[in-house]
Amino acid sequence: MAYRWTNTLSAQDVTPEAVFLNRRQLIAGAVAGLGLAGTGMPARAETLEPNSWEDITTYNNYYEFGTDKGDPARNARMLTTKPWNVTIDGLVDRPGDYGFDEIMAQMTVEERIYRFRCVEAWSMVVPWNGFELADLLALAGVQSGARYVAFETVLRREEMPGTRYPVLDWPYVEGLRLDEALHPLTIMATGIYGRDIPNQNGAPLRLVVPWKYGFKSIKSVVRITLTDTEPPTSWNRANPREYGFYSNVNPEVDHPRWSQATERVIGGGLFSPRRPTLMFNGYGDEVAGLYQGMDLAKNF
Ligand SMILES: Nc1nc2c(c(=O)[nH]1)N[C@H]1C(S)=C(S)[C@@H](COP(=O)(O)O)O[C@H]1N2
Numbered sequence: 679m680a681y682r683w684t685n686t687l688s689a690q691d692v693t694p695e696a697v698f699l700n701r702r703q704l705i706a707g708a709v710a711g712l713g714l715a716g717t718g719m720p721a722r723a724e725t726l727e728p729n730s731w732e733d734i735t736t737y738n739n740y741y742e743f744g745t746d747k748g749d750p751a752r753n754a755r756m757l758t759t760k761p762w763n764v765t766i767d768g769l770v771d772r773p774g775d776y777g778f779d780e781i782m783a784q785m786t787v788e789e790r791i792y793r794f795r796c797v798e799a800w801s802m803v804v805p806w807n808g809f810e811l812a813d814l815l816a817l818a819g820v821q822s823g824a825r826y827v828a829f830e831t832v833l834r835r836e837e838m839p840g841t842r843y844p845v846l847d848w849p850y851v852e853g854l855r856l857d858e859a860l861h862p863l864t865i866m867a868t869g870i871y872g873r874d875i876p877n878q879n880g881a882p883l884r885l886v887v888p889w890k891y892g893f894k895s896i897k898s899v900v901r902i903t904l905t906d907t908e909p910p911t912s913w914n915r916a917n918p919r920e921y922g923f924y925s926n927v928n929p930e931v932d933h934p935r936w937s938q939a940t941e942r943v944i945g946g947g948l949f950s951p952r953r954p955t956l957m958f959n960g961y962g963d964e965v966a967g968l969y970q971g972m973d974l975a976k977n978f
């Protein structure tokens with residue numbers, strides 16, 4: 679049986695979309711859902727049909743480049759992504775600036791086909807390439823006192839026209855509990871469809887946490903800080919009534935201004951029906967245990 683998630687690519691591999699689609703046809707009928715390497719978790723018998731490159735790279739949220747869905751594709755080309763450093767600091771044994779190439783040389787890049795659900799109640803399926811965040815954190819050596827991970831997006835006002843407006847308190851920041859960050863589903867994505875991740879999707883590396891609303895998946899990360907207290911997050915700071923720290927996809931907890939019970943599938947066409955939102959975006963078997971005993975309506 680072919681498990682799609684076990685397909686590993688080296689950082690240099692380039693798979694044109696046509697080849698990718700071809701390969702997908704070859705393994706049609708195989709279990710293409712998700713299993714977790716080494717964890718003994720079963721693969722789910724489900725085929726996720728990824729959205730097109732076009733959908734994924736032209737319908738974006740990246741407010742540093744403007745608030746319209748088409749703004750990032752137009753404006754993010756001016757973002758300089760080479761050279762790129764990620765500062766890893768706080769409660770780690772080896773704090774410092776880690777170069778992107780130095781990181782990639784030590785990471786195993788895999789293909790992960792994940793559902794992606796925005797808090798705005800639309801969804802896509804994206805074939806990411808990336809590596810587990812846990813592996814990157816291991817490079818820096820997480821200390822025993824660490825309980826949370828804070829992330830920061832690059833802020834270059836001259837390259838990011840949206841940052842002239844106080845839509846959010848720049849730079850964009852996000853955070854995870856340490857166990858969420860170390861979960862094998864949590865990746866740093868560096869590609870889509872086997873190509874380098876486009877600037878509008880968060881080049882050269884962005885977080886992807888598939889069971890949480892899209893805004894947790896912070897783009898173009900330049901800083902990762904291990905802390906012992908819950909870090910601030912941009913959307914929570916902007917509107918704490920509407921956006922919590924956890925932001926797990928949950929059909930039963932509505933946004934104050936709209937229902938989260940259903941979602942619009944991007945690329946489904948004008949008249950495509952909405953579909954039911956899945957608890958934890960369909961990853962409940964893998965992640966529900968992280969929230970055992972928590973009231974998810976209070977910890978939204
Ligand atoms: N730095 C930064 N990261 C961000 C955002 C943003 O505006 N700035 N938008 C978030 C939101 S709301 C979503 S839905 C996803 C969108 O990712 P995509 O454009 O790759 O689909 O990125 C998230 N990460």
Ligand SMILES: [Mo]
Pocket residue numbers: 739795796797798891892893
């Ligand atoms: Mo979003």
